[in-house]
Amino acid sequence: MSNKILVYIDQYQGTALPASWEALGAGRMLTNLYGGASLVVLVAGERSKEVAGQAFQYGADEALFADHATLADYRAEAYAAVLVKVARELAPLAVLLPTTLRGRELAAMSAIDLDSGILADVTALELQDGKVLATRQIYAGKALSKVVCDALPQIITTRGRAFEKPTVDPARSGAPTQVPAVLAEADIPTKILSHAAADGGVSLGDAAVIVSGGRGVANNPNLSPPTGLDDKQAEIWRAQQGFKMLGDLAGVLGGAVGASRAAVDAGYIPYEHQVGQTGKVVSPNLYIACGISGAIQHQAGMRSSKVIVAINKDPEAPIFKLARFGVVGDLYTLVPALTEALRLRLGK
């Protein structure tokens, strides 16, 4: 076993996902806990060399990249084969990955190949008897569990926003080392036929501010839908105006728009925006819940937010129990007023 920590950097078209640098920060924490182990990163895919180069500025001691025609698009089997080969050669104490969709999947696959266990989606790391003792949420944060992996390498995926991104040191640099692809095209069972990019905006997992809406956003009595819509279409139209209003507030704060399950199930907003036990579990600095009563499943998804603000017309709504600040009232007048007040104060 070497004295190394390997960090997988998840990237897309030459840009690392923010959670990747946080995983690198967690990796540096581990090298310190292990008394000066060295920190190696691996990046795969098109333009991975650029990202590997940046990794030195974030604190990597060594950076490997795999850029090959078979790795141009992310395919789980092809990428997992590279990660497993590198992990076998380096024999690190731990492999860290961000808990992104790709990171989670690569951790899962390499754990089987390397016959080890996964400390998945962890929020804190410490060292006990030479092993990583990690903390993770279970039951969508209704409970916490300490977890230990008894095999090596310990495979760890870090939750987004749970670890500090390292400070960039522009003076640091290094030469990334290329590693080859492992699978030939004929041995890769899948083919990418096409891509469609999402509508952009800030993703919920990375957002420092989230403005969320519930079913209540579709009830603005002062709006009259365009003629020719049936009842359901009119309801959706009203809801979309409501979410646009939340989007304006999120925009001023550089945040993302979230939603309750009820709003998603009613067809008001796509599922990608759902916060809660069967949606995303988030922990932004500021969470503004508008017209959300706060069912236990929703609370599970947002209770670890730093500051929670609740706006609801029902003074008995359970969401107020979690909130630092609460306003009982009409969100259709309050939200635009809050957007304006913050715009003025933030000089935007």
Added chain:
Amino acid sequence: MKIIVCIKQVPDSAARIVVEGGQISWGDAPAIMNPWDEYAVEAALVQKDAVDADVAVISVGAESAKEALKTALAMGCTEAILISDPALAGADSQALARTLAAAIQKLGPAELVFFGRQAIDTDLGVTAAQTARVLGWPALTLVSKVDSLDSSTITVERSTEEGRQVLESKLPAVVSVGKDIGEPRYPSFMGIRKAAKAVIPTWSLADLGIETPKSHIRWPAVMSPPVRDITTEMITGNSPQEIAGKLADKILAEKVL
């Protein structure tokens, strides 16, 4: 065609989870089929109708998990098997994947295995990819739509961090599905009657012909989340503008922006 769905029984998502003396309990909340797995059953049944397939549903768990299997039968699955063995107590995701893979192989040549995206109790989201890896099959995770399926190929749309990807894969394959695959159907009246009468076989590890798979993960402690010491401050005022102004000042004073 043969399709297999893997499901898990979990405490109801509305359950109040209590940690006492290092143990988790959920009071008298019912145990249900993992909500994400209902989408996996739905995805399998859509294909059953489209390509004339048999759909077997399997679960690793205690005897009580037969209730979740019966729900899947009532929805329209053709057969159900429980995998239960005292040696699996405390099994980690890797041991679970090896057990599921052995059961899938014992069920005979299948073209597709469906999973939900994650279980709402452990929140791991790795079992589909791990089972695929043990089987040596491709893993198509977070699939939102099956575009086409024939005896050797499947084309799916899957969610990525950046949007959607259309992917073609050889069969057999493991597919995990998200919520946008389509609302799970309700069990039919006939289905419920059939499920009530169904005898669900239980397979042990010996029946699967495997030794107890090794687990590498331990859970030395479970805890309640730290109590949030929150004093809720209600903001009032004579106009929305006044309230908004006060609230904006309070938010800025928290220094979180």
